[in-house]
Amino acid sequence: SVIGKSPLQYINEYRIKKSEELLKETDMNIMNICLECGFNNMGNFINTFKKQTGLTPMKYRKDNI
Numbered sequence: 001s002v003i004g005k006s007p008l009q010y011i012n013e014y015r016i017k018k019s020e021e022l023l024k025e026t027d028m029n030i031m032n033i034c035l036e037c038g039f040n041n042m043g044n045f046i047n048t049f050k051k052q053t054g055l056t057p058m059k060y061r062k063d064n065i
Helices: 007-025 030-036 042-053 057-063
Strands: none
Touching: 007 030, 007 042, 007 057, 030 042, 030 057, 042 057
């Protein structure tokens, strides 16, 4: 692929970027952010988020308030 990633990797990176914004800028709960960003499974969301950021969504929010 031209960008050196699979389509799923690209989409997940976009989704995690969006979820980072929501974690920082809103007080939406993490399950709603998970669903809003196109993940339908909380475990998958947390694993993908942690792989990309090094933090869980909850820790990320705590560190960025």
